[in-house]
Amino acid sequence: MEEKILSEKESLELISKMISETKNKLERGGGNIFLLWGYLGVCVSLIVYGLLNFTENYAVQWLWFLIPVIGYPAMFFMKGKSHTGSVTFIGSVISKIWIVIGVCTILVSISILYDYTLLPILFIMSLLVTAGVTMSGLVLKFKPAAVAGFIGIVLSFVLLLVSWKSQILVFAAMSAIMLIIPGHILNSAFRKQQKNANNV
């Protein structure tokens, strides 16, 4: 493309072509962040549950911190690798939603260091994350995430009704429903989009 002077019709065609280049298309590995947090949530929950039953030692609850300790560095690494060179308005909104949720979850985690009986930690964490998944799904107009998020919001309240050991299993199930399933659907939708693009 050179510094060519355009006719009015050519100008409009060019504008239209450039705008279509920025349309929201699914990104490769877009579901991987969902999968990362989902599998991490399920694995850590099951490890904590298993060790609690096996050892009866409540200190194993410290293993919950494996989620942020592994999750955040892995997420930043994955985001750096999948950098596309542009930020859409929708992408920017979703990033900001997750920054706010991330800050809230970190503050809640810090509060339990002070007194672990202070807050119903799994309930609050679940509610924050499911609200984030739902908002992301709605903003992206990605139905599986929005639906899974809403199911997760309802399931979060189940955490208040069951015994604290059962809460761990409900939390594992929620991680699978609200993160792993939408993550796989998102990646499969991307593969479908690529296949269709190659056939055109």
Next chain:
Amino acid sequence: MLTMFKELDPLLHSQLRLAVISLLMSLEEADFVFLREKTGATAGNLSVQLEKLSEAGYIEVAKSFLGKRPRTTCRITAQGQKAFEEYIEAIKGYIG
């Protein structure tokens, strides 16, 4: 009847600069590599045109690093958005 045509902004009425502004209108920000790929321009030409748009206050250019690689990021300013909207209005007069 004599129709009055608004003058087209000479800064935008050029293929590459208009392409860049059109891309940035639909994005929060875009880096140099993305703009070069989407417009198909050479790096040298794109640099010159970005400089012109930046001097006019139509875009903001920020330099940073992504890992060890230098990265130039561009975003449209409020002045650039207004100029683009006026350009569209003016062009409508020519076509419609």
